[in-house]
Amino acid sequence: EAGVTQFPSHSVIEKGQTVTLRCDPISGHDNLYWYRRVMGKEIKFLLHFVKESKQDESGMPNNRFLAERTGGTYSTLKVQPAELEDSGVYFCASSQSPGATDTQYFGPGTRLTVL
């Protein structure tokens, strides 16, 4: 069974540009999560989708970040315009059931560098 995949693996952009990250969850997983780790800090929750609906977006840092999951399959996270402090590793995770008791499987992450 394929795991969670993310694209691209790395992205280097200049401040003010736009970047779109993609996550493909494990097939059949209705729950999709985005997390982020910035340098020197812990991994932090950004948001949670159940199918195509945003269940919890309390971790989104500001309105420069837009997440979508049209059709309830893959998800995109767009940063527009990117700022220096957006640099970090963006992880996507998926799980079959909601709730923290069900294992979340993480993708390999997208390493974003904003210059």
Next chain:
Amino acid sequence: RKEVEQDPGPFNVPEGATVAFNCTYSNSASQSFFWYRQDCRKEPKLLMSVYSSGNEDGRFTAQLNRASQYISLLIRDSKLSDSATYLCVVGYNQGGKLIFGQGTELSVKP
């Protein structure tokens, strides 16, 4: 104050040593508890869930003390392959959001 706090690292131990990691969490509403392992430049992977009764998986033993809001992980007979960052994680059953500690780096030397 961080919601999940872990021992500062790094821990450098010889092969065969026993090493213990500690973690505290501040939100008493936390409902699920885990240890994840993260290898360098890789994604976090679930090592084990942690239950109030304590649980063991081979060389790994995890304990949870809800009254003290304290979680521990004990690794016995350390192997070189145990070298990684160990993340203490708490979760809320409603929604599934996970809260991560900053991680403790373990380096097992020959």
